[in-house]
Amino acid sequence: MSYNTFGHVFRFSTWGESHGPAIGAVVDGCPPGLSLSEDDIQPFLDRRRPGQSRFTTQRQEPDRVRILSGTFEGRTTGTPISLMIENVDQRSKDYSEVAQAYRPGHADYAYDAKYGFRDYRGGGRSSARETASRVAAGAVARLVIPEVSILAWVEAIGGDAIDPARFDPAEIGNNPFFCPDAQAAARWEKLVDDARKSGSSLGAVIACEATGVPPGWGAPLYAKLDAELAHACMGINAVKGVEIGDGFAAATLTGEDNADAMRPGSNQTGGPHFLSNHAGGIAGGISTGQPVRVRVAFKPTSSILTPVETITRAGEATDIRTKGRHDPCVGIRGVPVVEAMVALVLADQKLLHRAQNG
Amino acid sequence: MSYNTFGHVFRFSTWGESHGPAIGAVVDGCPPGLSLSEDDIQPFLDRRRPGQSRFTTQRQEPDRVRILSGTFEGRTTGTPISLMIENVDQRSKDYSEVAQAYRPGHADYAYDAKYGFRDYRGGGRSSARETASRVAAGAVARLVIPEVSILAWVEAIGGDAIDPARFDPAEIGNNPFFCPDAQAAARWEKLVDDARKSGSSLGAVIACEATGVPPGWGAPLYAKLDAELAHACMGINAVKGVEIGDGFAAATLTGEDNADAMRPGSNQTGGPHFLSNHAGGIAGGISTGQPVRVRVAFKPTSSILTPVETITRAGEATDIRTKGRHDPCVGIRGVPVVEAMVALVLADQKLLHRAQNG
């Protein structure tokens, strides 16, 4: 089944292909009375927009969003909010080779296996271009959770990680890598340039932190906050791993080392005073009032100029080099996408919590 | 919101608390005409059953499943299958302390924050006992996907990993750890014993492989096969991380090293011949015909005898030692649970695929 809707009560559905006339999202279930205009959404799209440095695809898309419904006199009405972004800079001719053979690591073969054929232009529906719709929807979600601040950054590219001791959130906007460590950012310039020039690509790890989430959000047992975040983030193009809090490292700790001890007092969210946050702000699938922490692994871009062995649609052996314009490290532009997905999950869980608990 | 149903068309809902009279699952959407009796379910419950070695909790539960509906003359009728497991060996008096103070790392505080109070006996709804219901439902799911074989094992305990070169699936059933490496199993005896005796606990990593999944299962974009698996596994008690294929390691590879090259010919599922499986059998959220591979990180059991700083319900400082009977490494018994969740996701995706594609 095609299944293009996410969320339980705060929901969004996305549509559109890389080289169709437009892409978009319909946000449903938004509370009424929130101030909303295109200006609330555009800055987030601008952060994700391609073509802003030599480290991302050179496709030039203004990514201007239009609100087609759901607001009146500048406020949300409670009815569906239709968001549309026109595609401007398609070069479909670049994809003639992709039409005939499968890019390893890409969705090409899988789509053909499922649907019998596919819109191969720019990857069609499987293009990372779809994530613009998520970012637009996520901007609306943020308005639903003004108590929460969400910040993501790149933690590693191609295995080269930041130094946590040099973490400075103010640096994140100062470089084209969303990197909070100025020294790492400097190293990554060369790293990504080298990959780009050699026709290769690199993976990345994104970290995201949501502060201000009050205790009590999340829905045991099959809409647990951590499970929903894992679903949301693993569904982003190119993602292969998700961790909450210490993640896989927690599997190496003892129970007493992993325990987040509690002390009297409270933090900004009304939760208790915790002495650590191994859990990433979630216990039993429910927020504890600590910062919610997620880490997301992006594989390297599958579309590369380096030739790779593959087969044609007819099953014959061939090599493929993916021309066209691609991100040398698709994880970089994943930063605003991860933030958006986290916002969308949290907005939904806030409303779900309110439904049951008033 | 409480949200105790999982799945789109093949769905299950679970109910029950650790110390209530029973727990259970209702499986809905199961195809008709499948041969099903308690004997098809019981072996999976027996694998997960506590009290079978000194390395798991000593609670003695026979975990006998009863089918209360949905079959007739030994076959599924297409109507809901109600599965019930009675709780036999509750010792609620063990939990007087837990009633008054919060176990760090456990759901105690979060449940109180969400619901205002909680059934503290044995963790109530947040107990890992609920996973028996998942295992029972998963046994039904397996009948829906006879073309698929699902096998999970413990890959590491407390940071001590198996040696892949000694991987032998036949070993998995030969030790109380679901360990495919006989030497590692021997080491883990002491490791887990030490943790148990010292009142501590250990984390674990579980790996799971589903072979025989044909190309085409999965539902772009918001019920992607990988996203559904991440959701399913991150929702298991104590899980903090999920990887598909190479997972976080993929973020350190180059595009050409991560590409799973394709060659003419086909595997057992009808998919092409792949030269590697970094992707874990999923591309673009859709199965490729290769084995589907998932890795899951379990944190150490939160309920430990070692005292930990915490607060009471009234917000006062205290220490807590969790008496009662607990798994020194809850990840071990996670093996049949991970298998069950993978089966449940795959059964659902098979039916979803059939709905759209006939």
Add this chain to the structure above:
Amino acid sequence: MSYNTFGHVFRFSTWGESHGPAIGAVVDGCPPGLSLSEDDIQPFLDRRRPGQSRFTTQRQEPDRVRILSGTFEGRTTGTPISLMIENVDQRSKDYSEVAQAYRPGHADYAYDAKYGFRDYRGGGRSSARETASRVAAGAVARLVIPEVSILAWVEAIGGDAIDPARFDPAEIGNNPFFCPDAQAAARWEKLVDDARKSGSSLGAVIACEATGVPPGWGAPLYAKLDAELAHACMGINAVKGVEIGDGFAAATLTGEDNADAMRPGSNQTGGPHFLSNHAGGIAGGISTGQPVRVRVAFKPTSSILTPVETITRAGEATDIRTKGRHDPCVGIRGVPVVEAMVALVLADQKLLHRAQNG
């Protein structure tokens, strides 16, 4: 697909067959902290219980409900509430003929066409016995909406209607027909007796009114309050028609006659003062604060002693007389079922409204 769950955030799933060991419902999403015991549910089941007069089936079922989960110390915990009712008085031998031939008007043929076979004992899953689960779940739903009073009654049997001028709610409990008009109740004794004795059956119309519903419940456009009520009531066994407010009669009115004029002032729900209630308390799919009014048409019981032409499973012509124990007018016992479904819809819509609008 089998689809045995109803509701969006306040949800229930039912399971069980007429002649299986038990039937039941799992209620999910219930707010925490509500006082709930079997005694809150049993009275509603007792109203629906068979065998209480000669005007219903003589099957003797105590219909004792057990709460298996979801409460602690007498209050709902916010986790799933599992309700079970054992089947006691099955006489499966009565159904040998039904196994071989299809009762016209019954689900026999349709189930075989869909599933390939069926549990023919007492109608299996298609039995009106399933409605006991709805009534049990509905009793929980009522606790969620204490501001609402729900009352249903029989308005007509076999085309013989009550006189609205003699409507007296106090009469409803005074006769075996849930009839608010004492004179009609007297006539119906003979009417139903005659049908029963002649091996025939009769249809009925049930009316239901929910007072106290505040303005604003309902979810445009595809979970409109009226659409949800229509769904809920049309899904009850034997129902063939649903009306909101004036229903089909509204199609004969002019716009000015159908308009419910408003005047300053307010009613008990905080809504405005209306001069009439043609709309049945719903406009644009949203409650107006007026009483919500639904009418439901039940066809005559399909299982009758009078022989009817039909075919066997093998497609051969035969006649069928349905022995066994059946209601001469299944609509009568539909009264508590309609009340339950209305309660379940309203509880769900209350929580949905709160989710979006706080």
Add this chain to the structure above:
Amino acid sequence: MSYNTFGHVFRFSTWGESHGPAIGAVVDGCPPGLSLSEDDIQPFLDRRRPGQSRFTTQRQEPDRVRILSGTFEGRTTGTPISLMIENVDQRSKDYSEVAQAYRPGHADYAYDAKYGFRDYRGGGRSSARETASRVAAGAVARLVIPEVSILAWVEAIGGDAIDPARFDPAEIGNNPFFCPDAQAAARWEKLVDDARKSGSSLGAVIACEATGVPPGWGAPLYAKLDAELAHACMGINAVKGVEIGDGFAAATLTGEDNADAMRPGSNQTGGPHFLSNHAGGIAGGISTGQPVRVRVAFKPTSSILTPVETITRAGEATDIRTKGRHDPCVGIRGVPVVEAMVALVLADQKLLHRAQNG
């Protein structure tokens, strides 16, 4: 909650307001490979389009549909199909009075009660203009069920019914009323003209028949085919009643008169030979192979020129006359809308049936 999605596996979501820039629908879950262009959709929109006779609103909308996604080289790809219809002929100045006071029978008051304010221009989201989105989505649904023919017509206007003996499907397209009885159509000209000229409005009854539905569609118990149809049709603007088969008349029949006797042989759908169709083609919530029959009651248009007593937003008494352009009988244009909703339900149920039963 706003809830603007309908369907289980074949789903559609609609968005848009009467006086916004556009309205639209996103159809998700459509099988791949179906031939689809705007030309497959436009004829259905044209049938519903306003301004084609003096018997409908004079608003001039070309209602040109654009497909923005989900097709490639003229065929559906299995990904979401985004349909957009621009609004062209808004005259928002007509609605100044509606902004201040509530039209009785309309959604004005209810929306304000729910959301705190509303887009009053043309009724905003509650406008019947939204039904164009349903008709567009319904045209796609028809492609999924080529085995089914769906035909609706007006059976009565203002209580003046057609003569069944003069029923001629070929007449339906010959008059502006979708009337299958030429004599009734002639009477209705005067009837509707009189209502229009006097500033009044009329209700209508629509009948719809779907032939070719094979036995086995429908999903017991909470997505029964009849319940889904009731939900779909009761959710159309202005609808107050829904009947399946004989509907309320069935409540006046005896069991033997209501039984649809079966004889050997089969009809076009492979179902048995039935001697009657009181059931409207549905038994136990599942199709029997007979034509599926639905009747739908539309109330008279609420927006009328005749003054009606009402209140202002501030709660003060006033009278309201609704200027602007309105249908004197909104039920007439309900014909293509009912057809669309029936098609949407059947497409969904076909896929659901296939999911479970292969």
